[in-house]
Amino acid sequence: MLEFLRSSAVRVAVGFVVATTVATTAIFGLVYFQIKAADQRSNRVILEDEAAKSINHSVDELRYAFEVRLTHDLRRLDYAALFGADRKLMFGNIDELPAIPLDGKSHFVAASPVPGGDNRMEPAIFVAQTRPDGSIMLLGRSLLETLAFRRIVQSALATGLAPMLLLALAIGAFFARRASRRLTTIHDTIARIMKGDMHLRLPVRSQHDAIDKISRDVNLMLDEIMRLLVQIKGVSDNIAHDLRSPLAVVHAQLERGLESPDNEELRGVARQALAHIDKAMLTIAALLRLADVEYGPKSSKFHTIDLSAICADLFEFYEPLATSKSIQMALEIQSPVQILGDGDLMREAVSNLIGNAIKFTPEGGTVRVSVTQEDGKPVVRVRDNGIGVEPAERDKIFQRFYRTASGHRVPGSGLGLSIAAAIANLHDFDLRFDDNHPGAVFEMAGRRK
């Protein structure tokens, strides 16, 4: 229940009720004060007017006029009296002169005895004026009617407000409960997902409100996390395998070496073991490198680099290796192709592509490197006419540790293409495979410009 009260929906409902109350009361109050002010204004005018008119009447005329006024109530006078210069009542229906200035202006008196009364005190307006003979004339009007009007307004407000508040509360509570039920469901589902039920998804209804939208987003996020989890599992399996194999070999070799009485054999075995460990370290270094490119902060070293120059440099670097394998190399370069990027990383990516091409091309083959601008987009292509990639394997070659069936005999970490793809991605480039009939084309093309 406490949780229910704390929910934002309830807070909104309560806020709504409070706002309604304040607004309604304000309107009622305004109306009341406006009417009251108008009423008092007219009362004051009447009183002052009467006082001014009666100032020159004789005492007898006044006595008669007061009787008529008070009994017939033509202009709604409630109080009329004449006091002597000594402030003693001469005649009239009020015993004492109220403490107001004798200036012919109306004044508010908070409590004065009700005429003919039972000692009740009520607010009233009085006008007092000194007459030429020194006597003091007092006229007054009770504000009882205004009070009665106020009471009517108050009771109207009370009877009108109560059902309205109940209605607002009911509506607010209804929405709050509904929202909180949905939130509870979402909360419970998330709790179960966190406990490991990764296949669960948040409920999404056909309404397109904010909660549905967020639920849909969370579901998409969960899908992505699932995908990554599966991928990570595959990757860690591969890492374990790729590191366990050389370690197992090293283990066996060292065991054999230790059992051998021949010192020279031990040395040979140790050397082989070292080579295997070097291979494992190369794999680890490549993995760290990949993580670095993929998840590290975007390199701070991005500036204008020339892809043509980078490729020409790598071409020169790799050509002797190709020649030693009787592979021809060709370079097609247009004018400088400038991009914004990290030269070291781009060099590494293209190096992986050219190195791969030479690795998988048999003697007598050709490896072509080209750098062009196509539709304003920079494109680097490395084509070979080597063994190519089987159609079934084409979407797997960019995965970590994937090695084609035919490539298994060739040494390498199986991470080169993953690293190249990650570097391309970092530069807003796409790395794609194409068939070269025969052989492979690896195309690294800018996405926009």
Place this chain on the structure above:
Amino acid sequence: MTKTAPIHPQTIVLVEDEKELANEIKIELERLGYLVRMASIAEAADAARVGDAAMMIMDRMVFGEDSLETLEVLRKQGVKVPVLMISALSSIDERVRGLKAGGDDYLSKPFAMVELAARIEALLRRLDDVRTTKLQAGDLEMDLIEQTVHRGSARIDLLPREFKLLEYFLRHPGQVITRAMLLQDVWHYHFSLETNVVDVHISNLRKKIDVRGGASLILNIRGAGFMLNADA
């Protein structure tokens, strides 16, 4: 690899908090004839200031402390001792930061001992004199101004990169040069390769500079790399 200990052993100050790795480095370097002193960052800085260290090997992070800051301070104070940074941080950015702070070379873990030893030797025997105009090995002579190479009286034509490669060997006579060092210093490539491209370049260079039937000027050092054979 065999090596005779120098008559006046040089002191290397080692700042590394991974005990086993530190021990292995110490044993290997002592085997190569160096004196090794393990130190904290502060102790190493003191040793460097009073000139007690021929060079320093510093891990980037030691007991959670970044040694780069200390190195920067040392460099500002004019301390010139060669410093080799070793680090588990392998990104190019980290390498650049290490060199900017005053490191002379940067090795990412994991590394092979031969690689470490070769880098140390290169730093200790670094020729500060860059004004040299002629380099020599046996009867091979390189003129850096004319950009020419002669073996005896015969002129040898080299491609620009082959010239740089040979120059690097001539500047590091009798030192073990690893493939990674060549990639880094001759080609300025800061990544590892899975192919033996460097070996092919070396063998092409040998074909041009070696005399038929004679010993090769550039020796293969098994499991490590290459070495200029100054006696050839």
